[in-house]
Amino acid sequence: MRASHIAFCSAAALAFALSAGSASAQGSFQSCLSGLRSAASAAGVSTSVFDSAMSGVEPDMKVIEAMNNQPEFKTPIWDYLGTLVDDEKVAEGRTMLRQYASVFAAAEQRFGVDRHTIAAVWGVESDFGKARGKMPLVQALSTGACYAPRRNAFFRGELIATLKIIQRGDVRPERLTGSWAGAFGHTQFIPSTYLRLAVDGDGDGRRDLVDSVADALHSTANFMDKAGWVTGATWGYEVRVPDGYRGPTGRNPKKPLSHWAAEGIVKYNGARLDGTGNAGLLMPAGREGPAFLVFKNYDAAYSYNGADSYALAISLLSDRLRGKPGVQGQWPTDDLPLSREQRRELQRLLIARGYNVGEPDGAVGSLTRAAIKDVEAKMGMQQTGRPGEKVLRALKSGRV
Numbered sequence: 149m150r151a152s153h154i155a156f157c158s159a160a161a162l163a164f165a166l167s168a169g170s171a172s173a174q175g176s177f178q179s180c181l182s183g184l185r186s187a188a189s190a191a192g193v194s195t196s197v198f199d200s201a202m203s204g205v206e207p208d209m210k211v212i213e214a215m216n217n218q219p220e221f222k223t224p225i226w227d228y229l230g231t232l233v234d235d236e237k238v239a240e241g242r243t244m245l246r247q248y249a250s251v252f253a254a255a256e257q258r259f260g261v262d263r264h265t266i267a268a269v270w271g272v273e274s275d276f277g278k279a280r281g282k283m284p285l286v287q288a289l290s291t292g293a294c295y296a297p298r299r300n301a302f303f304r305g306e307l308i309a310t311l312k313i314i315q316r317g318d319v320r321p322e323r324l325t326g327s328w329a330g331a332f333g334h335t336q337f338i339p340s341t342y343l344r345l346a347v348d349g350d351g352d353g354r355r356d357l358v359d360s361v362a363d364a365l366h367s368t369a370n371f372m373d374k375a376g377w378v379t380g381a382t383w384g385y386e387v388r389v390p391d392g393y394r395g396p397t398g399r400n401p402k403k404p405l406s407h408w409a410a411e412g413i414v415k416y417n418g419a420r421l422d423g424t425g426n427a428g429l430l431m432p433a434g435r436e437g438p439a440f441l442v443f444k445n446y447d448a449a450y451s452y453n454g455a456d457s458y459a460l461a462i463s464l465l466s467d468r469l470r471g472k473p474g475v476q477g478q479w480p481t482d483d484l485p486l487s488r489e490q491r492r493e494l495q496r497l498l499i500a501r502g503y504n505v506g507e508p509d510g511a512v513g514s515l516t517r518a519a520i521k522d523v524e525a526k527m528g529m530q531q532t533g534r535p536g537e538k539v540l541r542a543l544k545s546g547r548v
Contacts, residue, residue: 155162155332162481165286168520170373170499170521172189173514174400177294179366180218180290180293180366181205181290181294181482182200182368184202184290184293184294184304184307185198185199185202185516187286187308188307188311189305190309191312192312192315193308193311193312193315193316194315195477197249197311197314197315198311198416199372200321201311201314202286202290202453204227204289205284205290206287206292207287207290207291207295207304208283208287208288209284209291209295209297210283211288211291211292211296211328212291212292212295212296212507213498214327214328215296215299215328215329216291216391217327218354222322223457224433224481224485225298225432225456225457225460225479226433226479226481226484226485227535227536228457228461228463228487229243229457229460229464229475229485229535230484230485230487231462231485231486231510232271232272232300232465233461233464233465233474234470234487234488234489235471235487236487236488236489237271237275237465237468237488238430238465238468238469238519239269239467240271240276241267241270241271241276241468242419242464242469244267244270244271244276245263245264245267245469247307248365249365250537251361251362251365252323252348252365253268253510254268254362254366255349255365255366255411256369256370258366259366259369259372259373259378260377261372261377261379262268262464262465262466262467262469263465264548265372265377265383265445265449266365266368266372267376267431267466267469268447268461268462268463268465268466268469269335269368269372269452269462270334270335270364270365270368270466271465271510272332272461272462273334273335273336273388274333274334274335274336274382276334276447277334277361279508280325280326280332280333280334280336280358280512281325281326281327281331281332281336282325283325283326283327283328284312284324284325284326285307285310285324285326285330285332285339286310286321286324288326288327288328288330289303289304289306289307289310289327289330289339290303290307291303291309291330292306292328297347297361303330305340306330306338306339306340307330307339308340308390309340310324310330310339311337311485312339312343313342313343314395315338317354317355318346318354318355318356319357319358319359322360323358323359329388329495331358332358333357333358333364334358334361334364334365335357335364335365335367335368337367337371339402342355342357342367343410345367345371345374346367346370347363347366347367347370348363348366349362349363349364349365349367350362350363350399355367364457371452372449372452373450375447375448375452376444376447376448376451377444377445377448378424378425378443378444378445381423381424381425381443381444381445381461382383382423382424382443383442383443383445383446383449384414384423384427384430384440384441384442384443384445384446384463385410385415385416385423385441386438386439386475386477387413387414387415387416387421387429387439387440387441388414388415388416388418388439389411389412389413389429389431389435389499390411390412390413391437392398392417392465393411393412393413393430395411395429396429397429397430397431397435397439397458398429398430398457399428399446399450401423401428402425402426402427402428402430403426403442404426405421405426405441406424408421408427409421409431409458410443411427413439414443415495416476416477421441422423423441423443424443424444425443426443427441427442427443428441428442429441429442430442430446430456432456432457432460433479434480435479435489436480437478437479438477438478438479440460440511442459442463445463447459448464449462451465455466457470463520465538467519471519481536483536483537483538484536484537485536485537486535486536486537488510489510489514490540491510491511492508492509492510493508494516494520494535494539494540495508495509495510495516495544496508497540497543497544498516498519498523498543501543501548503515503519503522504519512535515534516533517533517534518533520533520534520535520539521533522533522545523539523542523548526548527539527542527547
């Protein structure tokens with residue numbers, strides 16, 4: 149579970165962080181580590197565990213950069229969903245549901261959270277274990293604790309939680325790698341969430357979210373259960389909203405279905421509204437885009453990462469895994485997003501034209517974005533670096 153809504157560093161703080169290679173900055177880092185050592189000791193972490201875990205650790209300023217560029221909050225919703233809820237992801241998810249059928253069944257029975265939702269979290273968080281992050285947790289979290297002054301309490305707490313995991317012996321220190329915010333394992337728990345909610349799913353007496361799929365899936369089901377999951381209820385569904393609607397939107401406030409029906413809202417297929425409890429009207433791309441009524445189970449997914457784009461990805465992917473259709477309404481853009489396979493195709497076409505974009509893996513990094521900007525400039529388009537259908541069509545047609 150990634151940390152949500154982490155505040156941006158000030159420009160001054162970031163400039164200071166980027167100077168960490170200097171002797172004075174290194175001295176500052178060591179001084180900070182000394183304070184962290186005392187805090188960890190006060191929290192019950194032995195000094196020997198701290199010293200062993202932090203031996204040779206140096207700050208990594210990519211943590212600060214990543215903190216300021218979270219995709220859940222900066223990427224258009226249609227782009228965010230385009231790669232997380234595509235046909236490829238659905239096919240992979242169905243394969244995992246078959247491969248780990250007994251594990252999903254056990255987690256479902258134990259916690260009352262359906263297997264499709266558990267699988268969707270796994271798919272969105274780490275692409276079913278293939279993308280779990282490579283940053284050593286102690287390095288990422290100590291960097292944040294020392295160089296992100298507005299969020300140093302968060303990073304300090306997560307670092308201490310990581311040291312407690314090491315001290316308990318549930319996960320080997322060298323296996324504790326993950327994201328810049330400390331999320332690790334198949335379903336990307338942050339360390340403090342691990343301490344509260346990780347469970348043993350395979351019966352070996354350990355809680356290993358890195359090397360035990362069963363532990364990870366059972367722990368995710370436990371998280372969703374503790375977040376208020378209602379067994380057998382829907383997360384929500386897509387709806388049609390009358391053109392003249394000017395009322396509130398958002399997952400909150402939630403209102404009775406009778407209220408929404410009185411506003412003229414119906415299911416996307418025209419059927420009457422149904423569901424358990426009150427619902428909120430979510431319009432993630434504004435009044436011109438698709439709309440959804442969302443219930444309590446949507447809130448459980450939202451609590452995993454604190455972003456509507458994320459919760460919607462989990463919810464829609466779970467529906468696709470159940471065999472339901474994806475989003476039916478049109479996103480308010482004339483340049484539709486690309487699936488992962490289309491992004492790989494885009495990268496291959498760029499490589500064929502001499503651009504250096506690295507491996508054509510579908511992950512759009514700085515090299516791919518720079519190449520796209522150059523293509524956009526040649527097309528007379530605004531230079532955004534965004535991988536969309538317009539650029540792909542231009543490359544395929546040979547216009548660029």
